[in-house]
Amino acid sequence: MSFREFWRDIYKNLYTIRVFEKNCIRLYRQGLIVGYFHPYLGEEAIAVGACAALRSDDYIVSTHRGHGHCIARGGDIRKMLAEVLAKEAGYCYGLGGSMHIADVATGNIGANGIVGGGIPLGIGAGLSISIRGTEQAVVIFFSDGASNNGVFAESLNLAAIWNLPVIFMLENNHYAVSTPIEEASRTEDLYKRAEGYGVFATAIDGNDVKVVYEKTKEALEVCRSGRGPFLVEAKTYRQGGHHVNDPGKYMPREKLDYYMSKDPVQTGRKYLINEGGFSEDEVKRFETEIENEIKEAVEFAKNSPELSEEKYFNEIVI
């Protein structure tokens, strides 16, 4: 793959996630999306950088803030939009919604409504790889809040003793809802927890897609060569509240401004121009293309039908 193509793909995912989330927030405010909706705005570089390093037969485990992971892994935008709009054409017939999108085709084991609930599933994926003896790997996405749940500690240990090809991708956005990490952990450097379990670990700038990509690639080499799990703590920040209805007033202005100035999509855009050789005009045209694709998908989802009661109770419920 040429640099041009590489950066094109990276930017496509970054920008798609950004536009997808912004569109969904608008749909939410219009009352067309209900329930919980947790945008990935500001964290795009983590999913995109990590997934760019993966092979097509690898697995990922996602979270309640999962749209970015799904898109970066090559998920289908139309199916995602139909799902969050509760339509039959969605990933889960509109029965799951934002927090329950999984995609077998791309090895996305799924988003999760239970914080930390996916971590052991990722260990299980690692275990099945190890038993089969293939060279696949797993990236488990989770955030700082989940790292305080017992399953994280147990899973780190299991991955370590079983030497599993698993990357713990800790998206440290410094918050669990409104609880800042300083109040939930005595050290803000969560990667340090890995050492006690004998797991390789490092902390990186989670807003720089190139850094995330390179570090994931390195960690994957460790995993695939049978040297066991790796924890990558990607430092980042939400660009808003916990979910659409949370204004996030508790987030200190200076810190938000700092991370806004390191916007992952803008950073990716610079790479696209400087390393991918795109001209400003080309980028603009590319962005319009992506916007149109999402606009078309929104229309498709809006106009598609809901699952009927008959079909639900007769064919789907078991």
Add this chain to the structure above:
Amino acid sequence: MTISEKKENSENRVIMYREALNEAIMEEMKNDDTVFVMGEGVAERGGSYKVTAGLLDEFGKKRVIDTPISEASFTGAGVGAAITGMRPIVEILFIDFTVLIMDQIVNQAAKYKFMTGGKGRVPIVVRTQGGSGNGLAAQHSQSLEAWFYHIPGLKVVMPSTPYDAKGLLKSAIRDDDPVMFIEHKLLYMKKGEVPESEYFIELGRGEIKRKGKDITIISWSNMIPRSLSAAERLAEEGIDVEVIDPRTLVPLDRKLIMDSVKKTRNAVIVQEAVRRGGVASDIASIIQEEAFESLDAPVAIVAGKNTPIPFNLRLEKASIPQEKDIILAVKKTLNFKIG
């Protein structure tokens, strides 16, 4: 702050369910220094449904504790604190997440009194909320009371009105046994009369929410308002429904239920939880055992379908009992003929 804003007129003061709960906690924390509150976002944020709003200002960080997302361990810590002289109120955001605390509740809290020959006590209240109706999907909409109902050693409280919520929570906090206090997400904003003067509702004492003579509906939590509106519709057709709210599933007010069923000779039980393995099935079996000769028809159950709760709002609605389902069950029961 909810308390200070209340009007003087205590008799018909109307407040929300969540405010009634807040008052109960405020009063009990003022009354007893060993009462404290612990959970995710209960302090600064005042709880996801504002039930613990204002507590931090009033009682400080030592007694209003924000926790990390460590449900099993902080609930266990609550159990341990209860064993050693405190009266913790632990909040679990959604009843769906209580499955993460099952060991601490089922194997530890519920067994402790038994295993210490009655000398050890676990006066903990676990407050949580369940139910569907918001499009929150499969992992945030369940009705799991049967899980706790099943376990000897636990009490299970499910209030349907602001009045009951306050009186029952105050009793639950003073109770020496572990209590699962299960609220409903759709009830928090519901209003009702709550006197300003202090009162308690004994755990194990149900209430007749509507007097009637033709048939008894037994239900709880958010199925009470639904059963009451079904009863009004049925009244228009000349069917006089009695609606019973046990308010606490454990202990269960069997006498109230039996007296009513013996009077009306017909019973319908309405629960939001899925039918399979539910509390309704158990109550039906108790009625059949204790009042078989009084029954004119089999006890009917209106319950949630045996499915995870779907995200799609229309299907979510179709998965749990609606007014029309209750009306249908009442009519079917009254039309029952042997042979």
